[in-house]
Amino acid sequence: MFISFEGIDGSGKSTQARMLADALREAGHDVVLTREPGGSPGAEEIRRLVLEGDPDRWSAETEILLFTAARRDHLERVIEPALASGKVVICDRFADSTRMYQGLSRGDLRAVVDQLHSLMIKREPDLTILIDIDPATGLSRAKGRQGTEERFEDFGLGLQEKMRAGFLALSKEFAPRFRVIDGARDPQRVAQDVLETVQAELPG
Template sequence: MFFTLEGIDGSGKTTASKIVVDRLTAEGYDVILTREPGGDRIAEQLRKFILSTENPEITSGTESLLYIAARKQHVDTKIAPAVAAGKIVICDRFMDSTTAYQGYGRNQDVNKIDSIQSLVLEANMPIKTFFFDIAPNKVVSRLNNRGNLDRLELEGLQFQERVYKGYLALVKKYSSRFVVINADQDQESVANNLYNELVKVLKK
């Protein structure tokens, strides 16, 4: 089974996913937690390049293609083999991030981006995507407290608002795949919500 987690920067999905995966593993589930961009050696190198603040001249189109290239590597070497082996794969960000960030956030042609993604991903689609829903203005302080922000995290509130609107559009368009998690809560509550929604699918 393949699940993905989505949300704007600072939404809490990374923290919640680690808590939930530890819990599922303790209960005997064979779970792999991975992330994007990244997930394998080559994709992690692309991640460093894409997100580095030393590369501000990367164009929006190049940025999109680099993310998709990193995803192709990740799917081929890690996600697809793990799913084929019967493991549960939970990925922190996937294709919807590219649509939301590079499509809506960067004001690029969403249909064109999704067409390229569909060619690359083929049948490797998540069965459920959990969207961590929290308004952009509520995560500003979380990001500021992080320090060492990457190139996209430094884009500011207006960029995050465009990304957020993109996610809402995706949730509406793919309502059967998306599950909305209220991320405007404490970490324990958010993690419990994610766990409960995951287990519903696992026990079907």
């Protein structure tokens, strides 16, 4: 089963992805926990290009190509082999993030994202967990991390507000695979909701 986590910056999705992986391993599942952009050596190199540096370092069009290249490598080298061997793959972000951050936030490029996805990726997650949170809270959390990968956080609150609305709209567009979970609560309560949601969908 292929599970993705989505959400605005600071939503807690990375923490929830790790907690889910731990819980499923304890239950006896063979789990691969990975992330995007990144997850494979080549894709991690591209991650450094797109997440560090000046906010205006790349155009949205260039970003779409970089993210798609990273995703293709990740899919070939990590995701598809793991799924073929019967493992559960949990991915912190996947194509929905590109639909939002590049396809919506920096111009009307969603059609371009979808065309490239259809041509080069051709796969959606079986289940997508959207961790929903207030944009101001999320941005405060994200900036509090004080890491080097803050290029998108540096676009400010307006981008996060637009992204939250976009993700919620996306959850309706792809309703069969999306589950929206309130991320404004204690992480343990959120994790319990996530686990119950996933267990209801896991085959066998």
